[in-house]
Amino acid sequence: MSFRYAICNETFAGWEHARICRFIASMGYTGLELAPFTLAPRITEVSAHRRKELRQQADDAGVRILGLHWLLAKTEGLQVTAPDTATRETTAAYLSELARCCRDLGGDIMVFGSPQQRKIPPGHTREQAIECTVDTFRRAAGAFSNYGVTLCLEPLAPSETEFINTCAEACEILERIAHPSFALHQDVKAMSSESLPVADLIRRYAKWTRHFHANDANLRGPGFGAVDFKPIFQALGDVNYDGWISVEVFDYSPDPETIARESLRYMRECEG
Numbered sequence: 001m002s003f004r005y006a007i008c009n010e011t012f013a014g015w016e017h018a019r020i021c022r023f024i025a026s027m028g029y030t031g032l033e034l035a036p037f038t039l040a041p042r043i044t045e046v047s048a049h050r051r052k053e054l055r056q057q058a059d060d061a062g063v064r065i066l067g068l069h070w071l072l073a074k075t076e077g078l079q080v081t082a083p084d085t086a087t088r089e090t091t092a093a094y095l096s097e098l099a100r101c102c103r104d105l106g107g108d109i110m111v112f113g114s115p116q117q118r119k120i121p122p123g124h125t126r127e128q129a130i131e132c133t134v135d136t137f138r139r140a141a142g143a144f145s146n147y148g149v150t151l152c153l154e155p156l157a158p159s160e161t162e163f164i165n166t167c168a169e170a171c172e173i174l175e176r177i178a179h180p181s182f183a184l185h186q187d188v189k190a191m192s193s194e195s196l197p198v199a200d201l202i203r204r205y206a207k208w209t210r211h212f213h214a215n216d217a218n219l220r221g222p223g224f225g226a227v228d229f230k231p232i233f234q235a236l237g238d239v240n241y242d243g244w245i246s247v248e249v250f251d252y253s254p255d256p257e258t259i260a261r262e263s264l265r266y267m268r269e270c271e272g
Contacts, residue, residue, distance in 0.1 A: 003236070003271060005264055006031025006066055006246040010038055012256045017054055021061035027260050032063050033246045034105070035070040036098065042075070043094075043101045051104040058106070066244050067109030067149070067211075068102050071095065072117040079117050080136040081129040081163065088136040091117070095136075095151070096143030103147040109211050109244070110144075111185045113154040115161035129163055134176045144181035152185035152211045157193035166194055167205045174208060183210035187248070188227060192217035198227075199235035206239035212246065214267060219250040221259045223266025233270045 007029050012020045024032060036043045039054075058065050072078050078091045095110075102110055112118075120129040137151065144151055153170045164170050167184060174182055186209050191198045202209070216225030223229070236245070247263045 003233075003241075003267075004031060004244050005029050005267065006033050006244045007260055007263070008033045008035065008069065008246060008248045010035045010070070011247070011249060011252060011259055013252070015256070018057040018061070021058045021063045023257070024260060025061045025063050028264055029260070030063060031066040031244050031246065032058060033066055033109075033111075033244075033248070034068050034107075035073065036068055036101070037070060037074040043098050046101060048104065051101060055104070055106045065105040065107050066246070067107035067111070068098060068105075069111035069113065069248070071098055071110060071112055072114040075117070079119075079121075080112075080114075080133045081118055081121060081124075082132060082136075083121055083124060083128070088132060089139060092136050092139035095140040099140070099143045099147045099149040099151075102149045108149050109152060110149055111152050111154050111211060111213075113156055113185075113187075115156055118161060118163050120163050126163070130173060130176070133173060137177050137182060138179070141177070141179045141181055145179075150181055150183050150210050152183050154185040154187055154190065154213075156187075156190050159193070160190075167191070167201050167208075171205060171208050184208035185211045185213070187213040187215065188222070188229075188232065189213070189215045189217055189219065189250075192227065197231070199231040202232065202235040202241070203239055206241070209241065209243070211243050212236070212241065213248040214245050214263065215248050215250070220253075221247055221249045221263035221266075222270075223262055224259075229267060229270040233267070237271075
């Protein structure tokens with residue numbers, strides 16, 4: 001099968017949006033994933049005119065803005081695990097505004113990682129954190145449904161957060177939310193911290209998975225480290241995964257052009 005490839009825009013720090021779109025299209029990518037903090041401190045500060053402009057620039061380059069990630073990064077006062085109802089309500093309202101923006105940009109996927117905004121509050125248990133998280137997401141569920149956007153919950157390694165570290169833990173929360181606008185996001189870097197091989201996790205949680213990040217455990221792009229992506233692509237093919245495969249890196253060396261070019265070259269090699 002043929003996969004759809006995308007890349008995250010924060011890789012291209014300092015580049016204008018239109019330039020990013022033209023460049024990744026020339027490399028062979030057809031999707032772009034946006035981090036809200038690259039657009040404005042708060043998503044509500046991105047005007048309707050600017051949203052339309054961003055979408056048009058992507059369209060002109062033959063690229064689709066597939067959605068958003070790093071949803072709550074660099075914000076203050078937002079917390080999905082907050083014990084007080086007011087903070088959960090404020091957080092849900094902001095997630096709803098992100099869903100509106102995602103729709104305006106032409107996307108339908110939002111990846112919830114945001115390790116700082118999902119910590120277990122001091123003195124609270126994991127079970128209490130789960131209950132608060134489920135409540136926060138349920139408060140935003142109507143907006144996600146109305147805007148046709150899916151919130152994909154991302155497990156993260158214990159080195160990043162103490163809450164929702166495995167695909168199993170994420171799916172436990174998804175089962176409690178019990179809403180069609182919520183799904184699982186899988187990330188190779190994060191899955192590399194689990195006890196099962198990445199390929200096994202892909203197969204085991206295929207029915208939940210809507211989005212996929214390609215990266216290495218060393219924080220660089222696919223093919224820039226020790227992770228072998230051939231069994232990963234074999235597993236994605238075996239489960240008929242039809243979502244985006246989006247490159248997300250945290251080490252931006254040597255440069256955006258090389259990251260984009262070599263990551264895609266390696267993934268296509270593994271796909272073949």
